[in-house]
Amino acid sequence: MSAAIIKEVKTAFIQKFKKEPLLVFSPGRINIIGEHTDYNGGFVFPAAVDKGIAAAVEKSNTGSCTAIALNLDSTVEFELDKLRPSKEGSWENYVFGVVAEIQNRNKIIGDFNIIFKGNIPGGAGMSSSAALENSVVFGLNELFNLGLTKTEMILISQKAEHNYVGVKCGIMDQYASMFGVKNNALLLDCKTIEAIPFEIDFKDHELMLINTNVKHSLSDSAYNDRRSACESIAELLNIETLREATEEDLEGIIDKVTPENYQKGLYVIQEIERTQKAAKAIKENDLEKLGALIYSSHNGLQHQYKVSCDELDFLVDQAKKNKHVLGARMMGGGFGGCTINLIAKSESKAFADSASKAYKNKFNTPCSVYFVALSEGTHLVK
Numbered sequence: 001m002s003a004a005i006i007k008e009v010k011t012a013f014i015q016k017f018k019k020e021p022l023l024v025f026s027p028g029r030i031n032i033i034g035e036h037t038d039y040n041g042g043f044v045f046p047a048a049v050d051k052g053i054a055a056a057v058e059k060s061n062t063g064s065c066t067a068i069a070l071n072l073d074s075t076v077e078f079e080l081d082k083l084r085p086s087k088e089g090s091w092e093n094y095v096f097g098v099v100a101e102i103q104n105r106n107k108i109i110g111d112f113n114i115i116f117k118g119n120i121p122g123g124a125g126m127s128s129s130a131a132l133e134n135s136v137v138f139g140l141n142e143l144f145n146l147g148l149t150k151t152e153m154i155l156i157s158q159k160a161e162h163n164y165v166g167v168k169c170g171i172m173d174q175y176a177s178m179f180g181v182k183n184n185a186l187l188l189d190c191k192t193i194e195a196i197p198f199e200i201d202f203k204d205h206e207l208m209l210i211n212t213n214v215k216h217s218l219s220d221s222a223y224n225d226r227r228s229a230c231e232s233i234a235e236l237l238n239i240e241t242l243r244e245a246t247e248e249d250l251e252g253i254i255d256k257v258t259p260e261n262y263q264k265g266l267y268v269i270q271e272i273e274r275t276q277k278a279a280k281a282i283k284e285n286d287l288e289k290l291g292a293l294i295y296s297s298h299n300g301l302q303h304q305y306k307v308s309c310d311e312l313d314f315l316v317d318q319a320k321k322n323k324h325v326l327g328a329r330m331m332g333g334g335f336g337g338c339t340i341n342l343i344a345k346s347e348s349k350a351f352a353d354s355a356s357k358a359y360k361n362k363f364n365t366p367c368s369v370y371f372v373a374l375s376e377g378t379h380l381v382k
């Protein structure tokens, strides 16, 4: 599936720059459970998928750099010593941000050209942005022999997002995209940035994504607001992150926080616990239990953390009405994007059809259904 975009960026590169490029594929991710816990030092449970970004990159000898986003048919030229963030929302900030963060680490890179294309729809909540950042840092590391470890690379990608894109994201997306393992999900401890791979074979059940195809504006500022709310609670508790907190600790400062923030803190503490329970359920092959945890994750995201939206809630409600769906929830930052559904394989087609029809009826716009294969992380394509 991704072979097609790899071929496209290669052909486009040779046509434009008359050179064989280095080819990198960097995947997007799903997340089984553990949402908005990464920047709280908690656990997440993502997996890299077989959709993502293909990038063709090579050195340039023209005295400047060119980056081309094939999907958007958009080209930018830039000089390495004159980098600054472009206007908010521009795709080139992902590229510029990575370059700037590499330079901040006193690593020397030369001019380069890059052409990339993705097959994850933007706004799907599947981290096309982390996939892009990782493809750039991975390609440049290879091209200029920077000697960066994968962990250094994902920290660079994350900083690019903080400083150039303006989203104070956690480490989940970059980690999953870089370190993905075929057929596995990763129980990632975001405090130590270390993960345990779990082979995912749900036998007669599978994971299915339904994209609302909406991304509500202000989602970035809402994201940053959630993060600062969590940080302010942690500060009141005199701890580094909410990972260190218990429900009793939170109870102890109930008069010092607004009821809204109390719920947000509670959600985070509970979601970190749910994620660990989900790992246990997967190990024990207890899919009913896993499904129930996934539903309560959504419940928390909707009512306590308040990062869901009508479209996502509608799709989760559709799932709840179907006994073959063991669990469903919004996935990623929220305010749009996909739901992830744990469903009986024999029923997934029927549910996809009925949920799509109901969605179209309700919102007068289509949703999209995806099945993904869990795949290896960012890599060179030979």
Ligand code: GLA
Pocket: 034, 035, 036, 037, 038, 039, 127, 169, 170, 171, 172, 173, 332, 333, 334
């Ligand atoms: C976005 C961020 C991640 C994570 C999720 C929510 O995808 O990039 O770091 O916080 O939202 O779990």
